Amino acid sequence: MIENIELTEQSRDYARIERAISFLEENYLDQPELETVAAAAGLSAAHFQRMFKRWAGISPKRFVQYLTLDHARQRLADSASVLDTTYDAGLSGPGRLHDLFVTYEAMTPGDYKQGGSGVEIVYGIHPSPFGPCFIGQTERGVCALGFAEDDVSPEPLQDFQRRWQNAIFIHDKARTGATAALIFSPSGGRLELDLRGTNFQLKVWEALLRIPPGAVVSYGGLADALDKSGAARAVGSAVAANPVSYLIPCHRVIRKSGHFHNYYWGPERKRAMLAWEAAHFALAS
Numbered sequence: 001m002i003e004n005i006e007l008t009e010q011s012r013d014y015a016r017i018e019r020a021i022s023f024l025e026e027n028y029l030d031q032p033e034l035e036t037v038a039a040a041a042g043l044s045a046a047h048f049q050r051m052f053k054r055w056a057g058i059s060p061k062r063f064v065q066y067l068t069l070d071h072a073r074q075r076l077a078d079s080a081s082v083l084d085t086t087y088d089a090g091l092s093g094p095g096r097l098h099d100l101f102v103t104y105e106a107m108t109p110g111d112y113k114q115g116g117s118g119v120e121i122v123y124g125i126h127p128s129p130f131g132p133c134f135i136g137q138t139e140r141g142v143c144a145l146g147f148a149e150d151d152v153s154p155e156p157l158q159d160f161q162r163r164w165q166n167a168i169f170i171h172d173k174a175r176t177g178a179t180a181a182l183i184f185s186p187s188g189g190r191l192e193l194d195l196r197g198t199n200f201q202l203k204v205w206e207a208l209l210r211i212p213p214g215a216v217v218s219y220g221g222l223a224d225a226l227d228k229s230g231a232a233r234a235v236g237s238a239v240a241a242n243p244v245s246y247l248i249p250c251h252r253v254i255r256k257s258g259h260f261h262n263y264y265w266g267p268e269r270k271r272a273m274l275a276w277e278a279a280h281f282a283l284a285s
Contacts, residue, residue: 007184011127013055016041018131018268020052024064025271034060055129058279066275072216072258075278079215102209103140105196116167116196123160124173125151126180129276130246130269135176135183136160136169141192142179145244147265163243183247193244204238211252214281216274218256240264246273 023040037060038048052060065071123136125148134156136144146156161169182189195205207226211217219232228235242250245265251273255261263270
C-alpha cells in the first residue's frame, strides 16, 4: 500500500524535531538563536524553520513556550476540573478528533494466564507525527499502539507479544494502514478500541480517555477523580500499563510539580506530544 505522504514526511521529520526539542530544553535559559538550534538538528536555519512549521504548525520560537515548566503548571491549573466536566460529554463531541467506540473486557487472573489464547492480532508499523508507530488490532478494534525508532524495529512487537503471549500475531500492513491513516488524520473519524485489563486498569484507562486535547492532569488529580485519593502510585501503574498509547492519552498525565516525568515510549516523545497538542489546540481555539 502507498503510505500517506504527509504522514511519511512528518515521521521522517520527527527524529530531527526530537533532537531540536532536547536541545531547546537543555539550553532554554540561554535563548539560543534559530541557527544554533538548527545546527543541533543538523540542518540549515531556513530548512529547519520550514520543517518545524510543517510538523508543528508554528515556529520553533513559539513552540518552545509549550515546553516550559511554567506553561505545564498553568495547564494543570486550567485543567483542574477537566475530568469532572468531561464525564457529561462522553467520548465524542466538540474538541475531540475521534468518535471512540470502546469494547471493555475485565480480565481475571485466569484470563491473564491464557495470554490472549486464540486471539488474532494483525499488526504493522506506519509513519506518524511522532515517528514510526506500531498498531495492533483484533476483529473488535485497536488493541495496541506504540512507537518505534524505525519501521523495522522489533521492540514494539516484542513488547506486545509479552502482553499477549498466546495470541496469534499476523503482519498485515495493508489492514493496519487504514487504521493508521484514520488515527493521524486531521479530520479524525470513528475508531474502535479493544481494551482488556483488570477492573481497576479499565477504570483508569476510561478516565484517561476523558482528558481532551490541550489539557493535562496530575496523577493525584486522576486518583481523586476515580475516588482513589491517596492511590496515585497505583493509578500511575495502571497508566503505565496502557496498551494503546496516544489514543488513550496517558501522555496527558504529568506530575503535580509540572514536570513531564517518564514515558514508556521515551520522555522526549511525551514532551513532543504535549507541546504539539498544545500548539494545535491554541491554533484551533
